[in-house]
Amino acid sequence: MSILEVSGISKHFGQTEVLNSIDFTLEKGQALAIIGPSGSGKTTLLRCLTYLETPDSGKISVNGEVIFDADDPSQLSEEKKRLNRLHFGLVFQSFNLFPQYTALQNVTLAGELLAKERPDYKQNKKEILADIRRNAEDILASVGLSDRLGSYPHQLSGGQQQRVAIARALALKPDILCFDEPTSALDPELTGEVLKVIRGLAERNTTMVIVTHEMQFARDVADNILFMADGVVVEYGPPEEVFGNPKEDRTKQFLERYSS
Amino acid sequence: MLVTVTLTLLKGFGTTCAIFIITLVCSLPLGLIIAFGAMSRFKPLKWLIKTVVWIIRGTPLMLQVIIVFYGPGLIFGWDALERMTAVLIAFVINYSCYFSEIFRGGIEGIPRGQYEAGQVLGMTKRQIFFKIILLQVVKRIVPPMSNEIITLVKDTSLARIIAVREIIKEAETYIAVKSLIWPLFYAGAFYLVFCGLLTLLFGWIEKRLSYFV
Ligand SMILES: Nc1ncnc2c1ncn2[C@@H]1O[C@H](COP(=O)(O)OP(=O)(O)O)[C@@H](O)[C@H]1O
Numbered sequence A: 001m002s003i004l005e006v007s008g009i010s011k012h013f014g015q016t017e018v019l020n021s022i023d024f025t026l027e028k029g030q031a032l033a034i035i036g037p038s039g040s041g042k043t044t045l046l047r048c049l050t051y052l053e054t055p056d057s058g059k060i061s062v063n064g065e066v067i068f069d070a071d072d073p074s075q076l077s078e079e080k081k082r083l084n085r086l087h088f089g090l091v092f093q094s095f096n097l098f099p100q101y102t103a104l105q106n107v108t109l110a111g112e113l114l115a116k117e118r119p120d121y122k123q124n125k126k127e128i129l130a131d132i133r134r135n136a137e138d139i140l141a142s143v144g145l146s147d148r149l150g151s152y153p154h155q156l157s158g159g160q161q162q163r164v165a166i167a168r169a170l171a172l173k174p175d176i177l178c179f180d181e182p183t184s185a186l187d188p189e190l191t192g193e194v195l196k197v198i199r200g201l202a203e204r205n206t207t208m209v210i211v212t213h214e215m216q217f218a219r220d221v222a223d224n225i226l227f228m229a230d231g232v233v234v235e236y237g238p239p240e241e242v243f244g245n246p247k248e249d250r251t252k253q254f255l256e257r258y259s260s
Numbered sequence B: 001m002l003v004t005v006t007l008t009l010l011k012g013f014g015t016t017c018a019i020f021i022i023t024l025v026c027s028l029p030l031g032l033i034i035a036f037g038a039m040s041r042f043k044p045l046k047w048l049i050k051t052v053v054w055i056i057r058g059t060p061l062m063l064q065v066i067i068v069f070y071g072p073g074l075i076f077g078w079d080a081l082e083r084m085t086a087v088l089i090a091f092v093i094n095y096s097c098y099f100s101e102i103f104r105g106g107i108e109g110i111p112r113g114q115y116e117a118g119q120v121l122g123m124t125k126r127q128i129f130f131k132i133i134l135l136q137v138v139k140r141i142v143p144p145m146s147n148e149i150i151t152l153v154k155d156t157s158l159a160r161i162i163a164v165r166e167i168i169k170e171a172e173t174y175i176a177v178k179s180l181i182w183p184l185f186y187a188g189a190f191y192l193v194f195c196g197l198l199t200l201l202f203g204w205i206e207k208r209l210s211y212f213v
């Protein structure tokens, strides 16, 4: 069974059909890279997965459990959506760190709030919070930031901020980690450190959906490539196929523009 | 003489402070409620509130004080309000509208990504508001709030227009009765000290919040 199954997802804003019946699946431990021109609906697709947008039609399942079905008349409660969201982590293009919290606090905050819902929270509060903190420190160390635990976002470079954002998402141990152009807001000299972290995650078989314009990176890291244009999946396959031997004209044109 | 003047001015200053504090205590929460109304997705409410705020901010507070005091009697034939009550009603309405615009600006200025980051991390709406948004809003509104609150200190003098005996009204009697000007300067010193202390307080709050951007 695939960890993520997306079928027939469509979404329009006003008159524009931004997503038009998107289908794809993702296997556990694999990385899917989504490429395509700006405005093709990549961000909207990630936002649909995390309930930040509601698709007009289609179905999304995680581990075989349907978490969204446009045809199901019974609306999901906000509470259920909130918990379902935890299947996904999302790393935003613009980091969206919380400015009033340190790097460490950014990573622990959500975990601490979720821990309050545990039945044993009152009894084991100390140990639970210590665990959350240790976990956050480990993750921040794994993204190379053990010396910046106490820094506030504005004291960090863009690359460091994005690494904190990745750590923040990882701390909740999502089934699927999604990236929306994680390096697009960075100065070119800072993209490397972020891509390196994502490469490391891929080597440890983290299940990921990565929207990116870094073609070489997508080629190296992803198990499959999904090329999107105008809200449809134009081509899907392993990197050697999509990059090495694209079948569709639109893919060829797109890749030519990026290969220069 | 100095002692009598001081005592008279202190009495007036008590009234000034009362107007200031009651206006502040009522207008801050009311302003927040109005701000939420102005951001409501229910269009009629939103437009009603925007119109009221536009009228209140577009006309002088002095005019509003006079209307609240004389209006009910002249328009509806009701008994006149207590002078102080009329002043407080006009001030609270006026300042709620000004504060609401500051709150609205502060809340709307928070990037949507802050809410979305919280949502994706499984936080509830309440948690997002209290743990993420609130402090950022507070930081944003401290400078405009401090301006507005210092303006309020000085605006309390408008109460004299319907003969409420705040500090300037008290000081002025010395011109009429004793041809003395210095009690007015003395009254000015009260304002300077009061505003000076508020400036220090807001400066301190700003500094306390300067650890993040
Ligand atoms: N909230 C929105 N309201 C209206 N149009 C939107 C909204 N979000 C995205 N769009 C439009 O949808 C299209 C796809 O956007 P997006 O998903 O951001 O594409 P991509 O990430 O591939 O660049 C664009 O034309 C964009 O203008």
Ligand SMILES: [Mg+2]
Residues within 6 Å of the ligand: A042, A043, A044, A180, A181
């Ligand atoms: Mg995008």
